[in-house]
Amino acid sequence: MRRVVESDICIVGSGITAAMVADKLSRTTTATIVVVEAGDDTIPLSRRPSLRERFMRYGENPWGSDHLDAYEIEGPLQSRSMQVGGLAMHWGGVTPRFSPEDFRQRSVAGVGTDWPISYDDLEPAYQEAEALLGVAGEQGPAEMDPRAKPFPLPALPLTYNLGLLKEWAAKAGIAMWSQPSAKNSVPYAGRPACCRNDTCTPVCPIGAKYSPDFTWSALRRANRIQLLTRTLVRRLVLDPSTKRVTHAIAVDRDRPGTPVEFHAKQFVIAAGYVWSSHLLLLSAQPGAESGLANRSGLVGKYLTGHRNVQGYVNLPLRLYPGMNGQHSLLSKQFMRKPSGKYLRHDLRLWESEVGRGARLRDDSGALMLGDEILQDWRRRTQTGVARVRAYYDVIPDRSSELSLDATRKNAWGDPLPKLALRDAPESAALRGYSEDTIKALFTDMARAGGGEVARTSVDNFQDHPAGGCRMGGDPNTSVVDSHGRTHDHENLFVVGAPTCVSGSCANATLTFCALALRSAGEIARGADFRG
Amino acid sequence: MPALSRRAFLGWLAATVPAAAIVRRAHAAAVAHLEADPRLLRALADAVLPASLGEAGIRCATDAFRQWIDEYREGAELNHGYGTSALRFTRSTPATRWSAQLDAMNVRALEKHGRRFDATSRADRVVLVREALDKERIDRMPAVADAGHVAAALVAHFFDSAEAVDLCYEAQIGKNTCRPLASSARRPLPLARTR
Numbered sequence: 001m002r003r004v005v006e007s008d009i010c011i012v013g014s015g016i017t018a019a020m021v022a023d024k025l026s027r028t029t030t031a032t033i034v035v036v037e038a039g040d041d042t043i044p045l046s047r048r049p050s051l052r053e054r055f056m057r058y059g060e061n062p063w064g065s066d067h068l069d070a071y072e073i074e075g076p077l078q079s080r081s082m083q084v085g086g087l088a089m090h091w092g093g094v095t096p097r098f099s100p101e102d103f104r105q106r107s108v109a110g111v112g113t114d115w116p117i118s119y120d121d122l123e124p125a126y127q128e129a130e131a132l133l134g135v136a137g138e139q140g141p142a143e144m145d146p147r148a149k150p151f152p153l154p155a156l157p158l159t160y161n162l163g164l165l166k167e168w169a170a171k172a173g174i175a176m177w178s179q180p181s182a183k184n185s186v187p188y189a190g191r192p193a194c195c196r197n198d199t200c201t202p203v204c205p206i207g208a209k210y211s212p213d214f215t216w217s218a219l220r221r222a223n224r225i226q227l228l229t230r231t232l233v234r235r236l237v238l239d240p241s242t243k244r245v246t247h248a249i250a251v252d253r254d255r256p257g258t259p260v261e262f263h264a265k266q267f268v269i270a271a272g273y274v275w276s277s278h279l280l281l282l283s284a285q286p287g288a289e290s291g292l293a294n295r296s297g298l299v300g301k302y303l304t305g306h307r308n309v310q311g312y313v314n315l316p317l318r319l320y321p322g323m324n325g326q327h328s329l330l331s332k333q334f335m336r337k338p339s340g341k342y343l344r345h346d347l348r349l350w351e352s353e354v355g356r357g358a359r360l361r362d363d364s365g366a367l368m369l370g371d372e373i374l375q376d377w378r379r380r381t382q383t384g385v386a387r388v389r390a391y392y393d394v395i396p397d398r399s400s401e402l403s404l405d406a407t408r409k410n411a412w413g414d415p416l417p418k419l420a421l422r423d424a425p426e427s428a429a430l431r432g433y434s435e436d437t438i439k440a441l442f443t444d445m446a447r448a449g450g451g452e453v454a455r456t457s458v459d460n461f462q463d464h465p466a467g468g469c470r471m472g473g474d475p476n477t478s479v480v481d482s483h484g485r486t487h488d489h490e491n492l493f494v495v496g497a498p499t500c501v502s503g504s505c506a507n508a509t510l511t512f513c514a515l516a517l518r519s520a521g522e523i524a525r526g527a528d529f530r531g
Numbered sequence: 532m533p534a535l536s537r538r539a540f541l542g543w544l545a546a547t548v549p550a551a552a553i554v555r556r557a558h559a560a561a562v563a564h565l566e567a568d569p570r571l572l573r574a575l576a577d578a579v580l581p582a583s584l585g586e587a588g589i590r591c592a593t594d595a596f597r598q599w600i601d602e603y604r605e606g607a608e609l610n611h612g613y614g615t616s617a618l619r620f621t622r623s624t625p626a627t628r629w630s631a632q633l634d635a636m637n638v639r640a641l642e643k644h645g646r647r648f649d650a651t652s653r654a655d656r657v658v659l660v661r662e663a664l665d666k667e668r669i670d671r672m673p674a675v676a677d678a679g680h681v682a683a684a685l686v687a688h689f690f691d692s693a694e695a696v697d698l699c700y701e702a703q704i705g706k707n708t709c710r711p712l713a714s715s716a717r718r719p720l721p722l723a724r725t726r
Contacts (some may be wrong), residue, residue, distance in 0.1 A: 022593060054607075055610060056707060057599060057602075058603065058607065058621060058676065059609050059610055059611060059621070059623065059676075060604075060607045060608065060610065061607075061608045061609055061610045061611060066611075067611075067618070071616060072616045072617060072618075073616045076614045076615070077614070077615060077616040078613060079611055079613060080611050080615075080616050080618060082697065090610075090611075115551065156712065157712060157713060157715055157716045158716060159715040159716065160715065160716060160717055160718045160719070165718065185712065194710075194712050195709040195710055195712060195713055196709070196711075196712060196715060197707060197708070197709055197712050198706070198707050199707065202610050202611075206605065206709070233572075277691060320700050320702055320704050320718070320719050321696075321704075321706075322693070322696055322704045322705075322706030322707070323704060323715050324712075324715050324717065325706075335643055357672060357690075358672055358690035358699070359671065359672050360664075360669065360670065360671060360672050360683065360686065361670055361671070365670075367661055367665065368687070369578070369579045369657060369660065369661070369663055370578070370579055370580055370581045370582055370657075371581040371583055371688065372696065373581070374581045374583065374695075377690075377699045378699055378700075381699060381700060383617070415595070422647075450679065459614075460614075461613075461614040463613075
């Protein structure tokens with residue numbers, strides 16, 4: 001006994017890149033579209049204010065059952081989240097673009113691998129993504145922040161605090177501007193303007209921040225897609241003669257005894273950097289013994305990201321933390337072509353209260369209560385603290401990989417993935433230099449403002465991970481082409497994060513979305529269901 | 532029917548009543564205990580919160596803390612951390628511990644001053660609180676749920692609030708509240724203008 005669901009296009013996953021693909025295909029084709037999501041539907045907007053309250057008071061997860069049980073895996077998983085909307089239900093909404101150099105590392109600096117597309121190739125998709133997400137942004141200096149068109153929404157205003165921090169950065173010779181964000185600076189797409197609730201991560205209580213559920217709701221209302229939740233795709237099956245994917249085999253978590261098959265003309269894997277490679281590897285079968293799309297042996301390889309160096313700087317500025325604490329200043333000054341050793345990084349500044357919170361004991365260790373605490377707190381907050389953070393570019397190694405973990409299986413007997421992100425030798429050799437140079441920059445900045453660096457730290461994981469199905473022109477050294485079509489299977493696309501060749505040194509979600517939209521354009525162009 | 536020993540009774544209880552139900556009852560009993568004698572918590576608040584809040588402000592902060600305790604849920608999933616697949620959950624209720632600590636301070640007040648905790652002077656209550664906090668070796672402002680002592684929890688709860696931030700900066704920051712975006716560009720107005 002099995003259940004068969006037929007469509008023109010089957011999209012696996014319902015995160016932000018899946019939403020981009022479904023939205024574009026629904027606008028540009030007449031295709032029937034089925035979206036398959038392993039997790040549950042997400043929490044409706046109306047419930048988010050009360051769940052936010054519980055998050056603020058108790059630290060509770062505002063997204064309820066947003067994950068599958070028994071999915072504890074080995075390695076640095078970015079997030080456990082698996083639900084309609086994916087991790088982007090609790091993202092920060094931060095949407096800078098990559099820089100042109102990100103796509104030409106080998107040509108520009110002799111390291112890493114060039115992408116098969118340039119920044120200019122992606123520019124139209126960047127614009128499209130910014131319009132769909134509703135990005136509020138400020139044009140930076142043109143030589144640092146090339147754009148063909150203005151942002152769709154005016155920039156989020158700089159708070160009083162960020163205004164002071166911008167002046168401070170200028171004294172250090174650094175140009176900074178308002179961080180582009182998928183948060184409404186004015187009402188947009190039927191959603192209200194941001195009102196600084198300041199819990200963008202993990203939950204915006206009013207829907208001013210874009211999250212994929214808004215796209216899914218609109219597509220469902222318009223009856224343009226069928227979205228099946230609680231349905232885990234376990235395998236893709238090939239026609240041995242044509243090497244096309246004929247169907248996907250899934251388990252309905254509510255009726256596990258009845259397998260579900262999804263038959264479609266086109267299959268799109270939009271399941272993020274972990275679950276996309278994982279599904280391809282799980283789909284090993286005669287004729288594709290090492291997994292689908294894996295002629296090169298590179299499925300799951302070259303996982304990429306960027307490493308976070310951050311510091312807290314005491315400054316002789318009267319700041320008022322809490323005005324819009326998740327908004328920041330951005331600079332791309334250090335993302336352009338390096339003049340010496342290969343080091344590229346972004347730079348961000350936030351207001352901070354680290355080290356300036358109320359405390360119970362004074363410097364001598366004496367216990368304080370009541371007004372003593374308040375007076376001590378007032379005295380210590382006459383001057384402020386800035387958080388400064390740089391993501392630096394890490395060249396991925398081939399052994400930076402996702403593999404199947406034979407020791408851990410899910411409830412249906414499929415091996416879970418394990419992750420290990422590793423720097424390529426050229427990055428490993430420069431790690432000390434990179435982090436020392438960034439910390440020295442923090443020190444120079446502090447000095448320029450008459451302040452001092454209170455402390456610095458480096459994350460032990462790479463942020464905004466991507467890769468695993470890297471794009472390229474050569475089927476021997478890449479998994480998908482520049483549009484995300486797998487080299488091995490004509491009707492199988494992988495979109496978004498997994499297709500990245502490298503992880504840049506800036507938040508990557510906008511780029512994942514742009515890549516996914518570019519893929520959707522190709523799917524629409526090549527199919528016989530174009531509207 | 533022979534009487535059950537304590538051990539046998541506990542064994543029977545563990546076998547028949549789900550642990551979660553026992554925990555819920557313990558939490559409810561502690562909350563009920565706090566609510567049955569609100570004077571103790573009120574007197575504690577008067578000793579450890581800023582007097583500059585005034586009587587109404589202290590009452591308001593105490594009520595908010597009591598509500599926090601009342602609505603605490605054990606075993607609730609905490610917000611996901613980045614970089615790990617591990618899930619974390621809220622711990623066992625602090626209400627039972629805090630309720631017992633309030634009772635202990637009351638007992639100590641009776642021993643030391645011959646009066647209930649809430650009947651002693653503010654100065655004496657402060658001394659009793661300091662004794663208790665030193666005994667618990669509390670040296671930093673805790674997260675509320677992690678507070679080792681009810682006095683530290685009450686202080687932490689208040690100083691984590693938007694009201695406390697405004698009081699510290701003497702400005703209308705309104706942290707974590709819905710405020711017009713445009714007004715963020717100017718320095719927050721001073722508190723004195725509205726209070």
